[in-house]
Amino acid sequence: MKFRAKINDVGCLNHFTRVVNTITKLTKACVLRLTVNNVYFVLSGKVANGGVSMWCELLQVNFFDEYQLEGVSADSNEICLEVAPENLSRALKTAQNAKFVKIKLTKKHCPCLTLAAELPSLSSVSRVVTHDIPVDVIPRRLWHDFKEPSMPDFDVSIYLPPLKTMKSVVDRMKNLSNYLVVEANLSGEMNLKIETDLVSVTTHFKNLGNPPWADDASQGGGQSRPVEAMAHARVDIRKLQQFLNGQQVNPSKAMCNIVDQRIVHLILLQEDVSLQYFIPAVA
Known part of the structure; x- marks a missing residue:
């Protein structure tokens, strides 16, 4: 199971940061679902029990210059991680003027998303700031909870x-x-x-x-x-x-x-x- 990605473009980095900041305002913890073509932030609250649910979908090619993924198996080429979006937001905040940002799934004292940002420097020596963001790897048997919600039969x-x-x-x-x-x-x-x-x-x-x-x-x-x-x-x-x-x-x-008398379903659409x-x- 491997994941690595890289953002070179400042506009793409700022856009990704805004999305993460939005997710941070909505939930303290969510599932980051990584697939070959898309990145998802998922909150699977049980609506029947009064919990909110969230589904945020990003087209990865519009954000990342490099994107490599090897999922848990050949027939399930995706990775699901539980993450605190606030930790990801804080890491991205230090990378706002970075020349590039690399994100990689690593194994430190626990599984981590390691974010490395090369920052501008007055000297010839580059400054790289690294953040290790702890994550929990979600086993495949639980993935059915994090699929795209169906459109409710609205009135x-x-x-x-x-x-x-x-x-x-x-x-x-x-x-x-x-x-x-x-x-x-x-x-x-x-x-x-x-x-x-x-x-x-x-x-x-x-x-x-x-x-x-x-x-x-x-x-x-x-x-x-x-x-x-x-x-x-x-x-x-x-x-x-x-x-x-x-x-x-x-x-x-x-x-x-x-x-x-059952659900308010809010949808925001942007190009990507x-x-x-x-x-x-x-x-």
């Missing part, structure tokens, strides 16, 4: 308003309640609502538009609904705030699928990164 799919605007609204609402109702319909309308014994506050968004797959009969629920009918889910406001606070990906598209985040509804 409504809608484009999100500007994330900064949404973040500002949610930050203010957090002072009023621990829970927030997210509701939307197939007419491009979305509401964020707080309802307590003392106060009721609603922020309305209109003309957001609905993704084309909202009209796809194969997706089930959305097709048979009246376009004005709202699908809603009541969620833990801290989990939504955590998602909005962490964003450094600058997506070209941001969408929300709602399974009525996609991030899915599942927040379960609470009673």
Whole structure:
């Protein structure tokens, strides 16, 4: 089992760092799944038990100049590692102006992702900063927990308003309640609502538009609904705030699928990164 990769381009390094920083805001621990063509950050929370789930997918060729992988076996050419993204983020922070960064799976006192960055130097002698990031190798029998989640059979799919605007609204609402109702319909309308014994506050968004797959009969629920009918889910406001606070990906598209009274499924798409985040509804 071997893995090594190298980033030479500063733009690619900064982009990768932003993705890792986003993951760091969302979870303290996740699975780093390495395959021949893709790098994934996976959080497999049990939605049925109230846990959030995350799936972040990167096309490795758009980030790494060199990328070599030998998985656990010829028929399973991938590696799954449990890692604390904050440790990876800290290591990348020291490498921001590096000439190159090498990442390698090593065996020290325990399995590690070793990150070596060659930094600019005033002398002819190069400075290499090395970080050993402890990881746990996940055995193959557990890999089924870290496969791509299927698209939920949603009732409504809608484009999100500007994330900064949404973040500002949610930050203010957090002072009023621990829970927030997210509701939307197939007419491009979305509401964020707080309802307590003392106060009721609603922020309305209109003309957001609905993704084309909202009209796809194969997706089930959305097709048979009246376009004005709202699908809603009541969620833990801290989990939504955590998602909005962490964003450094600058997506070209941001969408929300709602399974009525069950799940809010948030999707951020960029040219070479996609991030899915599942927040379960609470009673």
